[in-house]
Amino acid sequence: SLAGKTALVTGGTSGIGLAIARALAAEGADVVINGLGDPQENAQIADDIAQNCKVKSYTSPADMCDPDAIARMMAEAKERLGTIDILVNNAGIQHVSAVEEFPIEKWNQIIAINLSSAFHTIRLAVPGMKQKGWGRIINTASAHSLVASPYKAAYVAAKHGLAGLTKTVALETAQAGVTVNCISPGYVWTPLVENQIPDTMKARGLTKEQVIEDVLLKAQPTKQFVTVDQIGAMAVFLCSDAASQITGANLSVDGGWTAQ
Numbered sequence: 001s002l003a004g005k006t007a008l009v010t011g012g013t014s015g016i017g018l019a020i021a022r023a024l025a026a027e028g029a030d031v032v033i034n035g036l037g038d039p040q041e042n043a044q045i046a047d048d049i050a051q052n053c054k055v056k057s058y059t060s061p062a063d064m065c066d067p068d069a070i071a072r073m074m075a076e077a078k079e080r081l082g083t084i085d086i087l088v089n090n091a092g093i094q095h096v097s098a099v100e101e102f103p104i105e106k107w108n109q110i111i112a113i114n115l116s117s118a119f120h121t122i123r124l125a126v127p128g129m130k131q132k133g134w135g136r137i138i139n140t141a142s143a144h145s146l147v148a149s150p151y152k153a154a155y156v157a158a159k160h161g162l163a164g165l166t167k168t169v170a171l172e173t174a175q176a177g178v179t180v181n182c183i184s185p186g187y188v189w190t191p192l193v194e195n196q197i198p199d200t201m202k203a204r205g206l207t208k209e210q211v212i213e214d215v216l217l218k219a220q221p222t223k224q225f226v227t228v229d230q231i232g233a234m235a236v237f238l239c240s241d242a243a244s245q246i247t248g249a250n251l252s253v254d255g256g257w258t259a260q
């Protein structure tokens with residue numbers, strides 16, 4: 001059980017992050033849910049989690065591009081729910097473009113959200129974890145932290161960087177009761193993925209089945225999507241005592257993608 005623990009999930013208002021937040025709360029953790037989107041809808045998400053799981057929960061709209069906003073979010077979390085025991089760096093965005101045309105602004109934004117935000121939350125969370133002698137840092141990386149695809153220069157660079165940050169902090173905290181790992185999903189069935197299907201059908205003149213099998217799941221040998229709940233379950237496992245010797249690892253949940 002994670003009762004009495006405090007978790008903070010960046011990018012927790014949608015998709016994978018929301019599933020992780022729900023899974024941690026279901027185990028009894030109080031949870032700060034960071035993310036963009038409609039503030040009222042987000043408040044409702046936190047209220048539902050608080051009510052269903054009998055935990056404390058609230059949302060933070062801090063922009064993961066902004067180190068000062070991140071610092072304020074971390075300070076507020078400590079004030080309202082106590083030391084952050086479980087930190088989940090999950091916020092992430094994508095942009096697809098050839099490297100010579102890649103917008104500089106998009107590059108900077110992706111590095112800030114997908115990589116640098118994790119540095120800022122980690123540097124602010126580690127002292128409390130060390131002091132308590134217990135902590136869990138879980139970074140949502142990607143199959144793209146291990147292999148590349150064309151036209152995703154910033155995303156692949158940021159995710160490889162996140163995997164490197166994970167290993168470094170794991171070494172620095174190894175004797176403090178803190179573990180630091182990444183979960184690296186392949187294609188996960190989220191609203192984001194589902195919403196791309198109609199456009200791709202139109203653009204390429206394919207059926208829904210063809211888009212799923214030949215475009216989305218081309219690289220995924222199982223030919224099935226990962227579910228958000230499978231990622232949530234992995235996060236819960238990483239918080240358990242059974243996982244206390246797993247640190248600095250990059251755990252693939254990708255239907256065999258990176259075995260190729």
Ligand code: NAD
Nearest residue numbers: 011012013014015016035036063064090091092142187188
């Ligand atoms: P999503 O778009 O459903 O969720 C992204 C979350 O990040 C949202 O809560 C959004 O509000 C938040 N976010 C975006 N920009 C932000 C900012 N500037 N500040 C604060 N929050 C911000 O996407 P998802 O599919 O759930 O992806 C979550 C993570 O999983 C990302 O890091 C993504 O790279 C990674 N991932 C996703 C897949 C997939 O197939 N869906 C595969 C591998 C890795």
